[in-house]
Amino acid sequence: MPLILHDTLSRSLRSIAPLDGKTLRFYCCGPTVYGPAHIGNFRTFVAQDVFRRVIEQGGLATLHVRNLTDVDDKTIRDSQKAGQSLTDFTRLWTEKFHTDCAALNLLPPHVEPSAVAHIPHQIRMIQTLVDRGHAYATPDGSVYFKVASFADYGRLSHLEDRELKLGASSSANATDSDEYTKDSLADFALWKGKKPEDGPNHWPSPWGEGRPGWHLECSAMSLEYLGEDFDVHGGGVDLIFPHHENEIAQSCCATHGKFARHWFHVTHLMVDGGKMSKSLGNLYTLEDLKARGYTPAEVRYVLISGHYRTPLNFTLHSLDAARQALQKLAKFDKAVREVASISADITGTAPGPFAPAWETLNDDLNVPGALGDIFATINRTKAASLTKDEAVAALEGLHFLLRALGLQLPPSSDEVQTDVPADITALAEKRWQAKQAKDWAAADILRKELEAAGWIIKDSKEGYQILPK
Numbered sequence: 436m437p438l439i440l441h442d443t444l445s446r447s448l449r450s451i452a453p454l455d456g457k458t459l460r461f462y463c464c465g466p467t468v469y470g471p472a473h474i475g476n477f478r479t480f481v482a483q484d485v486f487r488r489v490i491e492q493g494g495l496a497t498l499h500v501r502n503l504t505d506v507d508d509k510t511i512r513d514s515q516k517a518g519q520s521l522t523d524f525t526r527l528w529t530e531k532f533h534t535d536c537a538a539l540n541l542l543p544p545h546v547e548p549s550a551v552a553h554i555p556h557q558i559r560m561i562q563t564l565v566d567r568g569h570a571y572a573t574p575d576g577s578v579y580f581k582v583a584s585f586a587d588y589g590r591l592s593h594l595e596d597r598e599l600k601l602g603a604s605s606s607a608n609a610t611d612s613d614e615y616t617k618d619s620l621a622d623f624a625l626w627k628g629k630k631p632e633d634g635p636n637h638w639p640s641p642w643g644e645g646r647p648g649w650h651l652e653c654s655a656m657s658l659e660y661l662g663e664d665f666d667v668h669g670g671g672v673d674l675i676f677p678h679h680e681n682e683i684a685q686s687c688c689a690t691h692g693k694f695a696r697h698w699f700h701v702t703h704l705m706v707d708g709g710k711m712s713k714s715l716g717n718l719y720t721l722e723d724l725k726a727r728g729y730t731p732a733e734v735r736y737v738l739i740s741g742h743y744r745t746p747l748n749f750t751l752h753s754l755d756a757a758r759q760a761l762q763k764l765a766k767f768d769k770a771v772r773e774v775a776s777i778s779a780d781i782t783g784t785a786p787g788p789f790a791p792a793w794e795t796l797n798d799d800l801n802v803p804g805a806l807g808d809i810f811a812t813i814n815r816t817k818a819a820s821l822t823k824d825e826a827v828a829a830l831e832g833l834h835f836l837l838r839a840l841g842l843q844l845p846p847s848s849d850e851v852q853t854d855v856p857a858d859i860t861a862l863a864e865k866r867w868q869a870k871q872a873k874d875w876a877a878a879d880i881l882r883k884e885l886e887a888a889g890w891i892i893k894d895s896k897e898g899y900q901i902l903p904k
């Protein structure tokens with residue numbers, strides 16, 4: 436069953452089929468290593484991980500390249516603030532990123548190239564662009580890409596020429612006030628001539644000392660590791676313009692006009708209905724959530740629980756719901772293992788009774804739909820009445836889906852109640868809302884009602900648990 440995935444370029448659902456029929460070549464824009472990645476970044480990386488897992492479980496090999504942005508305005512600025520060399524500073528954040536990736540059960544990419552380690556590749560690409568008339572040097576030792584020289588510019592982001600220019604001019608003015616030497620406001624830097632604030636972070640080039648522009652690294656490194664045309668390119672939606680638009684322009688003009696065939700973009704994670712930002716204090720890292728008692732598996736569950744093309748609103752309460760869902764899966768796993776008399780790890784060879792979930796997952800990576808199908812199968816299955824063979828098939832199927840989603844089960848705990856009747860859940864939620872509104876009297880009455888029905892509520896700062904009395 437081929438995976439169907441939305442493609443930003445054609446704005447349509449397309450089957451994923453590797454160019455060579457065997458290995459899917461996949462490039463992801465990686466993290467800028469100047470601080471801890473936040474869970475918004477991880478929404479994108481986890482979605483890419485599910486994509487890769489589904490491809491591999493569908494029987495194809497993958498060649499997954501994800502870069503490290505270890506030289507740009509932010510890494511240079513913050514390494515200097517920290518009084519560290521760029522190398523030491525970015526190494527620290529790269530290690531931290533890897534620790535978080537492992538905790539979130541992300542498969543490591545096959546190649547993880549760093550921008551600093553590929554400066555000669557980037558210079559070679561700039562030279563080609565200059566030689567072909569797509570780029571020009573300016574007196575300050577910078578080199579710009581000439582947007583007007585690439586007729587297809589703007590195809591990915593579907594922006595009108597006017598909007599492109601406006602966008603480019605406002606971002607240029609905001610970030611780099613001395614880009615006044617450009618021919619056109621939309622032109623972007625391939626090479627940035629050395630400036631005093633760059634400190635020791637500059638490299639020799641045919642245009643003088645300087646450093647590469649941010650957009651260039653992905654074009655140069657994808658060419659090096661995946662070739663001129665490859666299967667899928669991914670990132671968060673914020674990268675569509677200008678980053679991916681610029682990558683397409685650079686790559687197509689430096690090669691034979693080919694680049695990624697399919698564009699896979701992940702919509703942003705929101706927090707409490709708004710954008711995550713440092714100033715609002717609603718930016719969460721994995722570390723923050725671990726400190727609040729949540730596990731990386733619960734964080735992963737929340738991050739995949741919304742469709743990748745829909746904004747996902749993150750709340751701490753959703754982590755409690757994830758805990759309950761994972762417990763329900765663990766409880767089912769335990770019950771079926773008893774019937775199957777299996778305690779060893781299961782690889783999950785085929786979806787078996789979970790085939791509907793697998794089918795849903797292959798339909799534009801519909802993870803929320805697949806989770807719904809998984810729970811529907813679980814709810815229909817009375818473990819105790821399965822034959823041994825049926826129990827083995829159910830176990831294999833469950834683990835096939837868990838592996839595709841990268842979900843790891845917690846130890847099954849009988850303490851946590853997972854089969855809370857819907858009317859009790861509704862009452863508990865009503866009580867929680869009353870508490871949030873500081874209507875203590877109403878909250879008290881509802882608590883008593885719940886107790887009378889045989890349930891107690893355990894509150895924490897961020898949410899509540901419903902437990903049998």
Ligand code: AMP
Nearest residue numbers: 465466467475476478479670671703704
């Ligand atoms: P950066 O480290 O800023 O280069 O970003 C790494 C990846 O995270 C990119 O693919 C971004 O598009 C993505 N990203 C950034 N913020 C969010 C967010 N709030 N939700 C989902 N993805 C994001």
Ligand code: ZN
Nearest residue numbers: 464465653678
């Ligand atoms: Zn990129």
